[in-house]
Amino acid sequence: MAGLSLKSVKKRFGDTEVITGVDLSVEDGEFLVFVGPSGCGKSTLLRMIAGLESVSDGNIEIGGRDVTHLDPARRGIAMVFQTYALYPHMTVAANIGFPLEMAGLGQGEIDRKVADAAKVLHLEPYLQRKPRELSGGQRQRVAIGRAIVRQPDVFLFDEPLSNLDAELRIQMRLEIARLHQKLKSTMVYVTHDQVEAMTLASRIVVLRAGRIEQVGAPLDLYENPDNIFVAGFIGSPRMNFVTTTVSRVADGFAYVNADTLGLKEIAVRLRGAVASAGETVTLGIRPEHFGPNGAGSLEGTVSVVERLGGVSYVHASLADGSQIAVESRDSRAYQAGQNHAFAFDTDRALLFGSDGRRL
C-alpha cells in the first residue's frame, strides 16, 4: 500500500496541452475520484499515473518512489478499463491469473490466488468460461479480479461502470465501495458521473480543461464550492444561478438585488473575497434550499413538475428567461402554468463573481 503524488504534471499531445499542470497528493488508502466533463483530461491523467501515457512535464511518485519513467508493470498499480479489456481467448481463470503468471508465480499459487479473487467477486461458477459467455457485470468483475490478484499499491479505474446499465451500475458501485473497505488500498477512480463521485470518494478532484478546479471531501465540495463550475457540477439537479447586482456590502454580507425576479436586498454571507457595490454577481441556490420559510424569494412560472413520489422537482422560468429547479416535498402544491414566489434559505445561498470565483 502506498500514497501517490503528482508534481506539476503536464501532458501535451503535439502542440495542445491537455493537462496543464496538476499538483496532487493522495494519502495511503484514500479513495480519490477524478470527476469532470467528458474530454477534460481525466483518462489522460489516469493513464499517465499508470504509465500508459508519457509525462510531458513534472513527476509522479507512488509510495515515495519516483515512477515518472518507470514501466507500467513496475509501478505497483493495477488498472480497470471502461471496456474491461479482457483477453477474449482465455478463460476467466486464465484472465485473472495472467498477471501472476507474468510475475513468475507457480501454478499452484496462481490457482489459489485466482480462487480467492473469484470468491470475493462471486465469479467461482464462471472460472472456466470465456469472456464472451459472461454478462457485462460479470466481465467487469473479471477485470477487477485481474486487478486485485496482483495486490497492487494503487488501483486505477477508468469509468469502470459506464458500459453497464443503470441497475447494475448501482450494484457494482456498492461492490467497489465494499472492495475498498476490505482491501484498504489506495484507489484512483475516474468518472464523469458526479453521483458516482459523491458516493464513492473520500476525496473528489474536479477537473476542467486539464486543470484542477477544486479538491475536497464530497460534502465540502457540495457545501463550499470554490467556484461556479464546481458548484454547478456537483449536485443533482444542479445548482440554480441567477444574475443579481450588489447594492451594498456590510459586516461580511453582500446585499443583492434583481428587481425583475422579485429579489430585494437579499443578504448573502461573503466567504472572503470582497464584493463591491454595483458589481454584477451570480447568486447560486441549490434546488433543495427552497422551502416555505426562506428569507428570500424568486418569482417564476411553473413549466414542468417532475413528481418522484417523495420529492418533486418544479421547473420554473423566471422573468429574465432563465430556468430554475426547485425541490419540493409537497408534491401537489405546484401546477404547470401557475405563477409562484419560491422562497429560499438565504443562509445557504452562495455568491460568485463575474470571473466565476466564489465571493
Added chain:
Amino acid sequence: MKRTLPQSFVLYSGLVVVLLIIGLPFWWVITGSIKVPREIIARVPTMFPQSFTLQHFEKLFQSTDFPAYLVNSIGVALFSTVITVALALPAAYAFFRMRFPGRAALYRLILLAYAFPTIVVLIPIYGFFAKVGLIDTRTSLVIINVAFALPFSIWMMRSFLSTVPREIEEAAVIDGAPARVILLRIMAPLIAPGIASVAIFTFIASWTEYLFASVLIVSDARRTIPVGFAGIIGQYQIDWGLLLAGATAATIPVVILFAFVGRWFVSGLTEGAVK
C-alpha cells in the same frame, strides 16, 4: 433484413453463375483425369465421365518424376509459408506498435518491392545466388518466395493487428507481459484469420511460382511442380490424361491446406473483450 422473393432469385442466380464460372474448369480437370484417353479427346465432350480409369494417375506416379516434384513443392511451399508468417508477424507488430524514426516512410516503402518487374530482379538475383552458391538449391526458392510474400504479408498483418482493441494490449502491458508475450500469447491468437490469410497467400504464391523455379533450379530432381510438370508435357507429346491427372494431383495439397487453415477464419475472436 429480410429478402424478397425476386431479390433472393437474383442473388441465387448470381451465385449459380459465379459457381459455374469457377467450378466448371475444376470439374473438367478432375473428371477428365479419370476418363479413358478416347473419351477425353472425343469430338463431343462428355459432362459426366462415361468411363473410369486410374491409368493416368498410375503413369503420373510410376513413370514420371511427379512424386519428386510434389515433395519438392510441398517442402518449398511449407518452409516459405512458415518463415513468412514467422517474420511478418513481429515485423508487422513493430510497424504497428514501436516508435522509431522513419517508421511511416519505411512502411510505405515496403510495398515498393512489388514495383519492379520480376524479370528485372531475376538477373541480379541469379548473379548473387551464383556467387553464394545457392543455384540449384530448394533453399534459393524458399528465399525468393519469402522475399516476395513478405511485404504484402506485413501489410496485411498490420491491418489485422490494428483491429485488436488497444486496451487489451495495454492491460497486458500493465499485467507485466513483455512484448514477445503480448505478441505471441495475446495478439497472435486474436488475429488468427490474418495469419491464416497470410499463410494461404504465401503457400499458393510459392506453390505456383514458375519463373524463379525454372531459372534457379537446374537438376530435374529438385524441380517443383510448375516447372517439372511443364517438362512432363513437353517430354511425352501432349498426353491429356496425364496432364489432367497431374493438375488434379497438384491441387490436392492446396485443398488440404484450405481445409486445415480454414478453421481459423472465424469471426468475433475479440468478442467479449471490450463491451
